[in-house]
Amino acid sequence: MKLSEIKDQMQKTIESTQRSFNTIRTGRANASLLDRVTVEYYGSETSLKALANISTPDASTILIQPFDRGSMAQIxxxxxxxxxxxxxxxxxxxxxxxxxxxxxxRRQELVKIASKYAEEGKVAIRNIRRDAVDAARKQEKNHEISEDESKDLQEQIQKITNEHITKIDELLKVKEKDITTV
Incomplete structure (x- = not known):
């Protein structure tokens, strides 16, 4: 496993965590609150964004205008x-x-939810690290790389992991500030 692949996977995890943070409401209208809402539409789960135009005319209102008026009740x-x-x-x-x-x-509840999303992101990053370290150890065991190269690789993987976990912590601090600001 290459270091660039590990960085890419961890970056995708951070982006996923950010999307999860965006679904937490902060007291202001934001269309991303509805990102995870799915609607039973003609027998299949469909994202709300695929069924309607979503807009925020002011700071406290979200308008949902369905493309098909028949789907109003399901939405x-x-x-x-x-x-x-x-x-x-x-x-x-x-x-x-x-x-x-x-x-x-409610703000405190939302902070707890944000913390849960952050912890899920950190666990995902640690899982990526575990898989990468296991791959390095396997290469060492199969004599594809030396013991020193394996240790260096594991140290680099840990350094990348620490950087990405720090990024999630920073995102969490920003989200907590956003939630607790009145």
């Missing part, structure tokens, strides 16, 4: 059942989501 149901905690308002043309201001207690 409304999917939002209600999702973990975003907002009740949709359907006027027959569009669905409105009014983003309420966050309470201090």
């Amino acid at each position: 409304e149901k999917a939002i209600s059942l999702s973990d975003i905690g907002i009740t949709p308002n359907n006027d027959g043309q569009i669905i409105r989501l009014n983003i309420p201001p966050l309470t201090a207690q």
